[in-house]
Amino acid sequence: MKKIFSILILILFFSCNKQENHAYGFYYWKTKLSLKESEKDVLKQSTLTNLYVRFFDADKVDGKFQPVSVISKSENFRSSKHIVPVIFITNRIFLYIKDSEIDFLAKSIYSLIDKRIKEFGFADASEIQIDCDWTAGTKNDYFKFLKKLKALSHKEITSTLRLHQVKDKVTMGIPPVKKVYLMCYSTSSPLENSDKNSILDIQILKNYLSEVQNYPIKKIDVALPIYSWGIVTNHFGKHKLINALSEKDLNNEDLEKISENEAVVRKDGFFFGYYLNKGFRIKVEQIPEQTLDEAVNFLDRKIPKFNIIYYQLDERFIRNRNFNR
Template sequence: MKRIISIFILILFFSCNKHGQHAHGFYFWKSKLSLKDSEKNILEKSTVTNLYVRFFDVDKIGDKFQPIGVISKSENFSSSKLIVPVIFITNRTFLYIKDSEVDFLAKSIHELIVRKTKELNFRDISEIQIDCDWTAGTKDDYFRFLEKLKGLSHKEITSTLRLHQVKDKSKMGIPPVSKVYLMCYSTSSPLENSDKNSILDIETLKNYLSDVENYPIKKINIALPIYSWGIVTNHLGKHKLINAIAAKDLNHKDLEKISNNEAVVKKDGFFFGYYLNKGFKIKVEQIPEKTLDEAVVFLNQKIPKFNIIYYQLDERFIKNRKFAL
């Protein structure tokens, strides 16, 4: 019996430590590229050669395509990592788009990437990642855009991949890229009344990815969440998000805790930079290490080899995290 128990403990130990068997890196998702000492230290210890930097968003406002939040850089920024530009494009950008507009969009995005990489003195750009929650109705135009951008840039074009795009691959289509980044977060809407963690619910993840081993693109990297937020609910049941709140932040004299991750505002005032009224409820969502480990153990059974890219590099989210080294 002791031998059986010992073997079980060893299996459990090695299963939980599979998190550390993967090279890991980070997304940087702010409009100004600047690193605090703690962020730079964690980044330089990471084992993926790239830093995935959000360059800008693209949206269609009125009838015009607009870049939003174009990246800038602090003078003292430095890193040994190679920069991978990440461009987030709203799905509505591709709604009812004309062929000529697809060409224009690819050309405009390529030119802005080139201009910013020269301006910010980034070297050896070999990959461009596009982040878009495309749908069945926009897939053809989005895929055509990816091909156009590849032809213009002569770079490796990669795409993010959301959970529903894996589960419904016959309807959602397969992007014309050789490598995708599977976003293992946002498993549900934070604005729904639910007991599930909307950032990452393991059972939901397993349901959506039950057949991921049969996805036609075999080069799959995994994006895992380390961020947190607070979901504030007012008297009318309406919600809003406050970024970067942790459960420990609920230990406030003007908050009454009703569980480990929930509290009620006891009096009107400013909390976390927002004015909240008495009676408002705050629910914190964050991802413990054991949840990330469970996700990786599951994915190890489905995908032969992958890197882990954590979302996102921020001092508030990397504290007390045990990253693979």
């Protein structure tokens, strides 16, 4: 009887300490809002009520602030998810910007967001997410912009947070928001000669986020990568990216595989929509499930509770994926 009681206690202990799966959702980062059947199915199964949609980029073109790649919507787009507008703003916008220009930028961005929401027939957004890789030199003006946008919109303004902005928080500053989205990808440049996976390297992630539990903003959600690409290197060591390549794409008779994720072009020709010369090298970077699991397990020890937003919702990236972590 005593033995049975001890076993029951152990079962209860492990049940109570078992980490529940994180609620999860997706970013949508194309220029036209339209879902294929496989994307609809995966989105429907997601456990967050939000879909994070990039509405447009904001950049400085010929000295003027301009919206770039403004999203359009297919007539047959339907989703029960609440649409959260995401705006990517280039860091250079905030270089040498004047206070009057910050006001103009905030008004222009909010006006275009509001216009698109009404045109698309979406429910009014309660949150606007701003994505900007701000630096020590632009932080003050970026933070002013966030405050101005909040005052104008009366919405919850949230901000993405990159790894270096966590590690160097004293230099980089803390954005004036109540919630951030920690971008756990782009751990290094894909254009460098390196044996590391530039999309997500666990050791680099752990190094940058070793003190993330001390970050002043406690409401943190986590963005994880499910995308892939190919890095093409020519004879001069120059690189370019081909989006959405996977290791299986290297199974081509005109490519000589030199490892599971690398190949050399055997002869001149068109590959994946690009003309490549004989001798060019192709390195595919994609993120295995094990790496995502390891990232989540590490973050579970650092951040009390968080949701996961996968980047990005695309038929090419969602096949055979496990989203429950």
